[in-house]
Amino acid sequence: MTDYVRDGAEIYRRSFATIRAETDLTRMPPDVAQVAVRMVHACGMTDLVDDLGWSPAVVASARAALRGGAPVLCDAAMVASGVTRRRLPADNEVLCTLGDPRVPDLAERLGTTRSAAALELWGDRLGGAVVAIGNAPTALFRLLELIAEGAPRPAAVLGIPVGFIGAAESKQALADSDLEFLVVHGRRGGSAMVAAAVNAIASEQE
Numbered sequence: 477m478t479d480y481v482r483d484g485a486e487i488y489r490r491s492f493a494t495i496r497a498e499t500d501l502t503r504m505p506p507d508v509a510q511v512a513v514r515m516v517h518a519c520g521m522t523d524l525v526d527d528l529g530w531s532p533a534v535v536a537s538a539r540a541a542l543r544g545g546a547p548v549l550c551d552a553a554m555v556a557s558g559v560t561r562r563r564l565p566a567d568n569e570v571l572c573t574l575g576d577p578r579v580p581d582l583a584e585r586l587g588t589t590r591s592a593a594a595l596e597l598w599g600d601r602l603g604g605a606v607v608a609i610g611n612a613p614t615a616l617f618r619l620l621e622l623i624a625e626g627a628p629r630p631a632a633v634l635g636i637p638v639g640f641i642g643a644a645e646s647k648q649a650l651a652d653s654d655l656e657f658l659v660v661h662g663r664r665g666g667s668a669m670v671a672a673a674v675n676a677i678a679s680e681q682e
């Protein structure tokens with residue numbers, strides 16, 4: 477039998493030490509670097525940091541919002557499931573409206589995906605919220621449209637959808653906006669990655 481590490485805390489310690497040894501974090505501020513380490517941990521790709529884009533105050537803004545009780549608004553149930561509730565500083569609400577029974581009809585009526593239509597049900601929670609998008613480019617595009625139409629502004633947008641159609645473009649549009657943002661440019665992204673970013677922001681522990 478292969479010998480393997482069985483101690484969870486030791487696995488985490490060695491993982492984070494390996495990531496820090498193999499990843500160039502020098503171009504980013506310490507708070508973004510801490511988030512980047514956890515994102516790399518979630519996907520196993522140390523070169524992910526080369527594609528990371530951020531606004532200077534994104535981590536501070538998201539962290540302050542969470543401490544103030546802001547909700548985490550997610551595009552997919554996978555994202556919401558990945559957020560570790562005990563790390564959240566104010567028992568924050570973690571919301572994904574994609575499974576709401578009204579969403580399929582809404583999507584049909586609006587002529588869009590269910591992921592994008594689900595944002596219509598975020599209601600008045602958007603102002604000051606932390607938005608976490610890990611799957612659906614159309615959800616990120618719709619968020620930017622809503623804000624352009626005058627919807628309240630979130631405290632931070634962690635816009636990390638994965639994929640081939642619209643993913644890179646939606647993230648570039650977010651990075652070109654005046655919102656506080658974190659993105660992984662290009663095709664890479666995913667629910668696990670954005671959940672890891674929320675978890676890192678929620679708590680400074682590694």
Ligand SMILES: C/C1=C2N=C(/C=C3N=C(/C(C)=C4\N[C@@](C)([C@@H]5N=C1[C@](C)(CCC(=O)O)[C@H]5CC(=O)O)[C@@](C)(CC(=O)O)[C@@H]4CCC(=O)O)[C@@](C)(CC(=O)O)[C@@H]\3CCC(=O)O)C(C)(C)[C@@H]/2CCC(=O)O
Nearest residue numbers: 552553554589590591611612613614638639640641666667
């Ligand atoms: C086009 C879509 C993409 N989905 C991708 C990758 C994954 N999606 C998974 C799952 C389980 C779900 N994806 C949906 C969000 C579904 N995916 C889409 C849509 C058709 C459109 C979204 C968009 O383009 O913006 C979307 C359905 C919709 O009408 O909005 C999901 C709701 C489908 C469903 O099961 O009903 C569902 C999310 C469930 C949830 O968690 O709430 C995967 C696990 C793949 C699979 O099941 O085989 C995977 C997860 C990736 C991740 O890390 O999140 C793509 C590749 C991202 C793709 C969008 C871009 C593209 O290039 O096609």
